Amino acid sequence: QPDVLLLSETRLGLKKLSxxxxxxxxxxxxxxxxxxWHTSTNNPGLNGVAILSKIPIKRVICGWIDDFGCHEDPEGxxxxxxxxxxxxxxxxxxxxxxxERKLTPSQRQEKDDRRRSFDERLYAHLQVxxxxxxxxxxxxxxxxxxxxxxxxxxxxxxxRYLYASxxxxxxxxxxxxxxxxxxxxxxxxxPRPSYRDFTHWRTASMR
Numbered sequence: 001q002p003d004v005l006l007l008s009e010t011r012l013g014l015k016k017l018s019x020x021x022x023x024x025x026x027x028x029x030x031x032x033x034x035x036x037w038h039t040s041t042n043n044p045g046l047n048g049v050a051i052l053s054k055i056p057i058k059r060v061i062c063g064w065i066d067d068f069g070c071h072e073d074p075e076g077x078x079x080x081x082x083x084x085x086x087x088x089x090x091x092x093x094x095x096x097x098x099x100e101r102k103l104t105p106s107q108r109q110e111k112d113d114r115r116r117s118f119d120e121r122l123y124a125h126l127q128v129x130x131x132x133x134x135x136x137x138x139x140x141x142x143x144x145x146x147x148x149x150x151x152x153x154x155x156x157x158x159x160r161y162l163y164a165s166x167x168x169x170x171x172x173x174x175x176x177x178x179x180x181x182x183x184x185x186x187x188x189x190x191p192r193p194s195y196r197d198f199t200h201w202r203t204a205s206m207r
Contacts, residue, residue: 001031004051005032005052006051006090007050007051008048008049008141011045013040014039015044016044017037017039032052033054034051034056036057036060036081037050038050038076038078040075042074047075047077048092049090049091050090051081056084057083061080062076062079063078064078064124065125067124077091078091078092078122078125079091086136087132087134087135088139089137089138090139091139091141093115093118095115096164097112112167116173119170119174126138126177143164144165144174145166146175149193151166
């Protein structure tokens with residue numbers, strides 16, 4: 001029963017969401033009377049994030065913020081909630097290319113460029129929020145493997161650096177964002193790596 005629940009990859013368009021009356025009733029019954037959804041306008045069946053809260057929210061921003069103001073996010077990946085005492089960011093980070101996927105060099109470059117662009121916009125977004133003076137919590141699906149300790153085969157797979165979320169430039173971008181003053185909350189409370197850290201791993205039979 002968290003006070004605030006964040007969802008990623010809701011994959012709901014506005015039409016489907018409006019018809020889910022039983023969902024909204026259930027959330028309200030469980031105390032989540034402040035429910036905000038950000039859907040993809042490009043493809044309603046992809047992406048999408050949501051913030052469900054028992055605590056009143058002063059303002060919700062669906063999209064990006066930078067020094068020039070607010071900007072739309074047609075992919076439905078970025079959502080910010082301003083509470084009385086803190087700011088909460090729920091982001092679904094774009095994924096870079098995977099080596100085993102059959103992509104042309106241009107397609108691979110396009111996916112990697114999209115990730116680079118996302119990281120740049122995210123840095124600017126969080127930088128502006130940090131200037132408000134309120135504590136900023138950045139959460140959601142960040143699609144990053146920060147170190148080799150954070151993935152099941154990080155120390156045994158010599159090609160891990162080629163994979164999405166593990167590429168050196170992705171890790172460098174992530175560290176740059178953390179340099180704004182963020183702390184890795186999980187590693188703060190669990191400084192020693194363990195096999196229990198992973199939500200997904202593969203066995204030899206799954207490769």
